[in-house]
Amino acid sequence: MKITSVTVVLVERPGFSPAFVWRKNLPGSDGRTTGAWLVIETDAGITGFAPAGRGVIFNDYVDRRFRDELIGQDPLQREYLWERLWELDRIERFPAGVIGIIDVALWDIGGKQAGLPIYKLMGGFRESLPSYASTVTYSSIEEFLDIADQALALGYPAIKLHAFGDAKKDALLGEKLRAHVGDDVPLMYDGSAGFDLMDAVYLGNALYDSGFAWYEEPMREFSVTAYKWLGERVRIPLLLGEVTDGAHMSAGDFAASGVATALRTSTGLRGGFTGAMRIAHLADAYHLRAEVHGMGLESAHLCMAIKNTTYYESLVWGNPIKLESLLDSNGNVHGPKGPGVGYETLWAESGVPAGLEKFLK
Ligand SMILES: [Mg+2]
Incomplete structure (x- = not known):
């Protein structure tokens, strides 16, 4: 299997309702933010998804570093790809979460290929x-x-x-x-x-x-x-x-x-x-x-x-x-239940996030 495309779909997130606070000196819950979904497509017709909290920052990393690194790779080689991302972190110092977003989408592909939930x-x-x-x-x-x-x-x-x-x-x-x-x-x-x-x-x-x-x-x-x-x-x-x-x-x-x-x-x-x-x-x-x-x-x-x-x-x-x-x-x-992470199961109830419909087969 090979990765054929890596796409970031930006989504507007309304934030927690009602808003809440954390301890003193920390900001409270996020208000309206731009989040994202990472979409990784493959030549096997299997598509992996993962949510990203900071969509604009994540989109920049995908454009500058990740897309070229991932396209053509075998998405099932998760350990290898994790190490490649870790190497890139030496230069970029990614915010916490960035490597994980890609890893989650790769596991989503692996779960769907196996017909199993991730666990x-x-x-x-x-x-x-x-x-x-x-x-x-x-x-x-x-x-x-x-x-x-x-x-x-x-x-x-x-x-x-x-x-x-x-x-x-x-x-x-x-x-x-x-x-x-x-x-x-x-x-x-x-x-x-x-x-x-x-x-x-x-x-x-x-x-x-x-x-x-x-x-x-x-x-x-x-x-x-x-x-x-x-x-x-x-x-x-x-x-x-x-x-x-x-x-x-x-x-x-x-x-x-x-x-x-x-x-x-x-x-x-x-x-x-x-x-x-x-x-x-x-x-x-x-x-x-x-x-x-x-x-x-x-x-x-x-x-x-x-x-x-x-x-x-x-x-x-x-x-x-x-x-x-x-x-x-x-x-x-x-x-x-999966297969994969199981986002599609949730979307069947809550609706498919805007911009993702075309990736669902
Ligand atoms: Mg804690």
């Missing part, structure tokens, strides 16, 4: 997995408690906080939430890199006292040393490596330093399915978990294929919140 092609481990409601930042502790009640009533078995970004206030929220939901509901905390070492230590110890299951990315992830110092000062398990550069290689340092109890992995930030599975297997070598970042079909496939993972992340926003459409009433995500 079966990667080697399936399970058919369903529990999720957690991953909150945005709400206005007050009282509103967070209300959202927690809603999440549990909808069927979510666990809750992760993206909280205020204030160590004292977040510690108090953790304490109040634990008292509110009781001891049996798994709770997690995501700091979105909001703290320095002193505040990260204070908050980590407070969350440990409130029985939180993991403490995710409390500081920027560029210093393994700083995390080692944090790990020496807190007992709560640390979930690390969501956003750092360097794909599986930097994830390896978080594992080898002994500081990470679990590694983050994803298609979006870790180089597609290929990069995400490298991290999952690397983590498994050290008996670490590889927890999947972010929601959507791609993450659902990873959750079915990775042995050492425990939850699917399902973002909840607005008030009232809704149960994500990929979940059942017990808050479990299931293996997407």
